[in-house]
Amino acid sequence: MTAVKNYEALGLTDAEYQHILGILKREPTPTELAMFSVEWSEHCGYTHSKKLLQALPKKGKYKALIGEDSGGIVVGGLAIVFKMESHNHPSQVEPKQGAATGVGGIIRDIFTAGARPIALLDSLRFGELKHPYNRYLLRGVVDGIQFYGNCVGVPTVGGEIYFDQSYNGNCLVNAMCIGICPKDKLARARATGVGNSIMYVGSTTGRDGIGGCSILASQEFKECQDKRPTVQIGDPFTEKCLIEATLEALETGHIAGIKDMGAAGLTCATVEMAAAGNSGVEIELQAVPRREENMAPWEVMMSESQERMLVCVKKGNEKFVRDIFVKWGLNASVIGKVTDDGIVRVRDKGELVVEVSAQALTRAPLYDVPFKKPEYLSHVRKLDLRSIKQPRDYNRALLKLLGSVSIASKEWVYRQYDHMVQANTMVLPGSDAAVIRLRDVNKAIAATCDCNSLYCYLNPLVGAQIAVAEAARNLACSGATPAAVTDCLDFGNPKKPDRFWQFKKSVEGISRSCRFFNIPVVSGNVSFYNESPKGSIYPTPGIGMIGIIDDPEKICTQYFKNQGEVVILLGPAGRELGGSRYLQEIHKLVKGDAPQLKLPLEKAVQKTALEAIRKGLASSAHDCSEGGLAVCLAESCISGKDNMIGAVIDDAPLGVRLDAGLFGETQSRIIISCPKSSAAKIKAIAQKFKAPFKVIGVTGGAALKISHKGKEIINADLEKLSQEWRGALEKHIQG
Amino acid sequence: MKFGVIVFPGSNCDQDCFYVARDVLKQPVEYIWHKSADLNGFDCLILPGGFSYGDYLRCGAIARFSPVMNSVIKFAESGRLVIGICNGFQILLEAGLLPGAMLRNKNLHFICKHVFVKLENSSTPFTHLGSQGEVLRIPIAHNEGNYYIDRAGLKELQDNRQIVFRYCGPQGQASEEFCPNGAVDNIAGIINKQGNVLGMMPHPERCAELALGSVDGKFIFESMVNRFIVGTGLKPVPTDR
Numbered sequence A: 001m002t003a004v005k006n007y008e009a010l011g012l013t014d015a016e017y018q019h020i021l022g023i024l025k026r027e028p029t030p031t032e033l034a035m036f037s038v039e040w041s042e043h044c045g046y047t048h049s050k051k052l053l054q055a056l057p058k059k060g061k062y063k064a065l066i067g068e069d070s071g072g073i074v075v076g077g078l079a080i081v082f083k084m085e086s087h088n089h090p091s092q093v094e095p096k097q098g099a100a101t102g103v104g105g106i107i108r109d110i111f112t113a114g115a116r117p118i119a120l121l122d123s124l125r126f127g128e129l130k131h132p133y134n135r136y137l138l139r140g141v142v143d144g145i146q147f148y149g150n151c152v153g154v155p156t157v158g159g160e161i162y163f164d165q166s167y168n169g170n171c172l173v174n175a176m177c178i179g180i181c182p183k184d185k186l187a188r189a190r191a192t193g194v195g196n197s198i199m200y201v202g203s204t205t206g207r208d209g210i211g212g213c214s215i216l217a218s219q220e221f222k223e224c225q226d227k228r229p230t231v232q233i234g235d236p237f238t239e240k241c242l243i244e245a246t247l248e249a250l251e252t253g254h255i256a257g258i259k260d261m262g263a264a265g266l267t268c269a270t271v272e273m274a275a276a277g278n279s280g281v282e283i284e285l286q287a288v289p290r291r292e293e294n295m296a297p298w299e300v301m302m303s304e305s306q307e308r309m310l311v312c313v314k315k316g317n318e319k320f321v322r323d324i325f326v327k328w329g330l331n332a333s334v335i336g337k338v339t340d341d342g343i344v345r346v347r348d349k350g351e352l353v354v355e356v357s358a359q360a361l362t363r364a365p366l367y368d369v370p371f372k373k374p375e376y377l378s379h380v381r382k383l384d385l386r387s388i389k390q391p392r393d394y395n396r397a398l399l400k401l402l403g404s405v406s407i408a409s410k411e412w413v414y415r416q417y418d419h420m421v422q423a424n425t426m427v428l429p430g431s432d433a434a435v436i437r438l439r440d441v442n443k444a445i446a447a448t449c450d451c452n453s454l455y456c457y458l459n460p461l462v463g464a465q466i467a468v469a470e471a472a473r474n475l476a477c478s479g480a481t482p483a484a485v486t487d488c489l490d491f492g493n494p495k496k497p498d499r500f501w502q503f504k505k506s507v508e509g510i511s512r513s514c515r516f517f518n519i520p521v522v523s524g525n526v527s528f529y530n531e532s533p534k535g536s537i538y539p540t541p542g543i544g545m546i547g548i549i550d551d552p553e554k555i556c557t558q559y560f561k562n563q564g565e566v567v568i569l570l571g572p573a574g575r576e577l578g579g580s581r582y583l584q585e586i587h588k589l590v591k592g593d594a595p596q597l598k599l600p601l602e603k604a605v606q607k608t609a610l611e612a613i614r615k616g617l618a619s620s621a622h623d624c625s626e627g628g629l630a631v632c633l634a635e636s637c638i639s640g641k642d643n644m645i646g647a648v649i650d651d652a653p654l655g656v657r658l659d660a661g662l663f664g665e666t667q668s669r670i671i672i673s674c675p676k677s678s679a680a681k682i683k684a685i686a687q688k689f690k691a692p693f694k695v696i697g698v699t700g701g702a703a704l705k706i707s708h709k710g711k712e713i714i715n716a717d718l719e720k721l722s723q724e725w726r727g728a729l730e731k732h733i734q735g
Numbered sequence B: 001m002k003f004g005v006i007v008f009p010g011s012n013c014d015q016d017c018f019y020v021a022r023d024v025l026k027q028p029v030e031y032i033w034h035k036s037a038d039l040n041g042f043d044c045l046i047l048p049g050g051f052s053y054g055d056y057l058r059c060g061a062i063a064r065f066s067p068v069m070n071s072v073i074k075f076a077e078s079g080r081l082v083i084g085i086c087n088g089f090q091i092l093l094e095a096g097l098l099p100g101a102m103l104r105n106k107n108l109h110f111i112c113k114h115v116f117v118k119l120e121n122s123s124t125p126f127t128h129l130g131s132q133g134e135v136l137r138i139p140i141a142h143n144e145g146n147y148y149i150d151r152a153g154l155k156e157l158q159d160n161r162q163i164v165f166r167y168c169g170p171q172g173q174a175s176e177e178f179c180p181n182g183a184v185d186n187i188a189g190i191i192n193k194q195g196n197v198l199g200m201m202p203h204p205e206r207c208a209e210l211a212l213g214s215v216d217g218k219f220i221f222e223s224m225v226n227r228f229i230v231g232t233g234l235k236p237v238p239t240d241r
Helices: A014-024 A030-039 A088-093 A095-111 A132-152 A212-216 A225-230 A236-251 A265-276 A297-302 A318-327 A358-362 A376-380 A394-402 A453-458 A460-478 A497-517 A581-586 A599-614 A628-638 A658-663 A676-689 A718-734 B014-024 B068-077 B087-094 B151-159 B218-231
Strands: A063-065 A071-075 A078-086 A116-126 A156-163 A172-182 A197-202 A255-260 A280-284 A308-313 A331-339 A343-348 A351-357 A425-427 A434-438 A443-450 A481-490 A521-527 A540-549 A566-570 A620-623 A647-649 A670-674 A693-699 A703-708 A711-717 B003-007 B029-033 B044-047 B081-085 B101-103 B111-119 B135-142 B146-148 B163-168 B187-191 B197-200
Touching: A014 A030, A014 A351, A030 A265, A030 A297, A030 A351, A030 A358, A071 A481, A078 A095, A078 A443, A078 A481, A078 A540, A088 A095, A088 A132, A088 A172, A095 A116, A095 A132, A095 A172, A095 A236, A095 A255, A116 A132, A116 A236, A116 A434, A116 A443, A116 A540, A132 A156, A132 A236, A132 A718, A156 A434, A156 A443, A172 A443, A172 A481, A172 A540, A197 A236, A197 A318, A236 A255, A236 A308, A236 A318, A255 A265, A265 A280, A265 A297, A265 A308, A265 A343, A265 A358, A297 A343, A297 A351, A308 A318, A318 A331, A343 A358, A351 A358, A376 A453, A394 A581, A394 A628, A394 A658, A394 A711, A394 A718, A443 A460, A453 A460, A453 A540, A460 A481, A460 A497, A460 A540, A460 A599, A460 A620, A460 A670, A481 A497, A497 A521, A497 A540, A497 A599, A566 A599, A566 A628, A566 A676, A581 A658, A599 A620, A599 A670, A599 A676, A620 A628, A628 A647, A628 A658, A628 A670, A628 A703, A628 A718, A658 A703, A658 A711, A670 A676, A676 A693, A703 A718, A711 A718, B003 B014, B014 B029, B014 B218, B044 B068, B044 B087, B068 B081, B081 B087, B081 B218, B087 B101, B087 B197, B111 B187, B146 B187, B163 B197
Parallel strands: A078 A521, A116 A156, A280 A343, A481 A521, A647 A703, B003 B029, B003 B044, B044 B081, B081 B197
Antiparallel strands: A063 A071, A071 A078, A071 A521, A078 A172, A116 A172, A197 A308, A197 A331, A255 A308, A280 A331, A343 A351, A425 A434, A434 A443, A443 A540, A481 A540, A566 A670, A566 A693, A620 A670, A647 A693, A703 A711, B101 B146, B111 B135, B111 B163, B163 B187, B187 B197
16 A cells, blocks of 8 residues: 555545545545545445445334444443444454454443443354364454453353355454443543543554555455455553543543544544534644654554544543553543534644545445345245155264254353453353343343344345344343344445345344334444455344343253253244255255244244243243254253253154254244243243243253154264264364 | 452453452452552452453563562561462462462463362361362363472472362362363462462352352352451351351
């Protein structure tokens, strides 16, 4: 990047450049051009997606907070803010630092709101592990997350990982952070009060990450190596100090507004704080603390050096605020002030290098994008079940599914994350959702990430609806009322009409499901251009969802607890095979339609499980998802860490095709175990909500046994199932 | 009993220890900034877990030079109680208050999980409410918990009963297969010769309440409080055990 004048190299189109000339009535300076390019990039400006995103629901049971860097809800005077964000391309180029700075960035989005970060989750997608580069990516990304998250002292409590060939060449690293703050102490990302000071705090500014969001995040992915310099380098120790110093400084009441310097660094922070505050801002670049010499003004404005914040300090309190940051060993330097004319003015050694309206910079052009139903659908949707041979040995099929890396235990990964720091994690990784207590309000929250992108590939409208439904189901299985969503929408190149059709349908799907469940989408992120020369990734509308548990004593986990308890299936019999892991792993087929989703049925099943847990009737509850009923039962048997408990299932509704009954991924199903005395009570609850209810067997023994009409189909030793399920990921990582 | 929780830049279990002292044990507690030298009025110091100074150079190696550490050494010499947990243990090693050193975990990965540890010495001020040989379920979370000491040093620890906790299996088998990180002799925690400075890798503050699934770590804090109150002639606090 030597010729900054070249707007094309910065990702701007001819029309956009003409538009800029119209705004300025002159040629832009190199720094101005750079600033337009980042503010108008997809990453900051949502140029291709905003029009559709406006349709997402914004209201729910709890009061929603929307519109700042992160969104949230209010529960009993406590604001719970959360957001998920992608760091895909940086991670594909340099996995450790890419993932680490993804974590660092999302944490800053939370504490810039004045909230203490209390939990992290990660939604990851990689290509097939048979390729060494994908193994390198997985190792590097996990290393980056543990390196940053562990040091910064925020527990990594959950997440999900899937592997698929569509991510060969473009992995996904989506990090989600949750924070809490008394509602009346939330901070705003705005510059207000003419004459107030603009203070730069945190780490120094260098040449790292220049153009990260416009170059790396907003273009298709062709050559990796030459883009390495656009990846930032993270320092979790500085971030930890920055969290403490920022929260301490906000506590003083001397801060009028604050924003993190993430994507587009100083540009984004100055411009967006000014625009949000209906103010202007002027800064002097020589006052910016630096780690490199001879940086040009545009480099300083574009740098994405990590662990930096911009603070609007009430006039006269500068020393007080500065002392707090200095105490924590951080830079703190007044670089400018708030003005009243709506203009962002940047000077370098007194010389004016930028003079642009903040509003003009933040009003990125929005595009109506052409879309077209993809051609592949007509052949992948065709699935003739008669041509699918049923397995002769169901034990082997079950073992194979449990040992497939997308289903296998992710213990190798979460073992490396500190998931207990802060001493609030009530349900550790390895169940349907993580549960974190909220000491101050005597409640707890459950959190999960979900998206089956294979369903979305086959049917994005239904697949996205299922992603929301499954997230809610995971929360219900933990005893939580689903409360709010953050979405992280990972797609291919929006300029290709078939990709954009996937995006459009997915957003519609999220919207439909969320409206039905009365859940607002409070924050989110769009990541386009997830393509490599091998093609686009599967459409991956990642859903991060939190739920509220009013009584922290009434929580539930997925594994069987006691011998001799009743096993109940809430929901319908399995009957579909489209998009199933079974088809993919056993028959090597990516075919069919996504499973059907009937929202009223889904709600009935979830409400039944939730009420059973709230009344203390259920010992365990597990969402039935990838791998179907058989995998769900096996996980219920073996996922208890200290205590595995078998089951004898002799009355499961398996329908006419055993493979569909056992491995089909029919939605809206939950497996519950409970004491015999509770079964009738749960049945009554199911009848009240009109949810299908069936006692299918009993827990006990050291094996999972499933029979149909008196004939044994599966009889698998738990040790063997556990070995396969627990050992698979590490085995594949070794290559 | 007044606890002091020392805060180094990068400490991240300081607030958890503070919470346990104040809200679980109902004892007075204050944070002590690492630049403070004044430890007057404190009866027990906690050096918490975390990544002091980012653990750059070597775990605890920079924190050891924080101004507060000279006072901590004097505090320990006066016979008052000092407990270092995880990173706090590493700092005590670097400061020479406890013998030995930490290496990276044998598998070269950070490990966060519940492990079993055996209480090998229940006659210390930190463990006297426990019973000799009992097995505790308690979490670890560290990158460098592979405790090392040479043969002569190990013999001295053994001879003086300075080994307080050892990693073990669910039935108390302290064999190598149950050692998560490669530590010499399965050592999870040691005490100094004088018996008033304890370092341990497992996190008792993460298992001091039933809501978090285990209370096996609570007696360590209770032992300290209890001993202190016995020492001053006040009535001991009732415990859960």
